[in-house]
Amino acid sequence: MSTEVIVYVLTALAALVIVLTRLRLGRDDGAAGRLHVGRLLLNVHTGSGATALVVWLVFLVAGGSLSDNTAGVVGIVALALWWVVVVAGLLILVRWLPSRGKHAASGTEDTWSEGPGLSVLAHVGMLVGVMVFTYFYAAPPT
Numbered sequence: 277m278s279t280e281v282i283v284y285v286l287t288a289l290a291a292l293v294i295v296l297t298r299l300r301l302g303r304d305d306g307a308a309g310r311l312h313v314g315r316l317l318l319n320v321h322t323g324s325g326a327t328a329l330v331v332w333l334v335f336l337v338a339g340g341s342l343s344d345n346t347a348g349v350v351g352i353v354a355l356a357l358w359w360v361v362v363v364a365g366l367l368i369l370v371r372w373l374p375s376r377g378k379h380a381a382s383g384t385e386d387t388w389s390e391g392p393g394l395s396v397l398a399h400v401g402m403l404v405g406v407m408v409f410t411y412f413y414a415a416p417p418t
Contacts, residue, residue, distance in 0.1 A: 283408065283409065283412050284336070286405040286408055287329070287333070287409075289405060290325070290328075290358070290361075290405055293401070294321070294325035294326060294329065294361070296394075296398065297321055297325075297398065298322045300395075301313045301318055302318060302322075313368055313371060317367055317368060318368070320360065320364045321364035321365060324357050324360040325357075328354055328360070328361055331354040331357060332354040332357075335351045339351070355406075355409060355410055358409055362403050362406050365402050365403075366399055366403070368395065368399065369392065372392035372395065372396075
């Protein structure tokens with residue numbers, strides 16, 4: 277499989293992570309403590325993710341028709357936004373770390389619909405995907 281196909285598949289998966297994170301954690305169901313994700317962090321994840329996706333697609337699709345300098349700037353901006361998404365996603369995962377203390381809430385069962393399983397898979401996968409994007413940008417296919 278060529279590198280470009282892998283990058284396009286990872287781009288589609290990254291879009292899915294952005295949308296599913298927003299849908300899964302954007303509900304305001306009164307959850308608090310471990311299950312609560314701050315609105316600002318979620319908005320940073322969604323906003324930078326949507327912007328990164330658009331800018332990255334411009335880089336992938338129109339990069340060849342842009343000047344070298346313009347394509348380089350577009351690629352760097354997209355990668356910077358992807359790394360913001362990764363950091364925000366990893367910060368979202370922090371809520372699943374075990375709590376300690378007198379009033380700490382107990383953990384929830386780890387299933388695909390509840391618990392950290394899906395979030396860990398998505399955001400560690402996003403980290404790996406953005407590492408691949410960075411490699412793709414730094415060493416474009418010949």
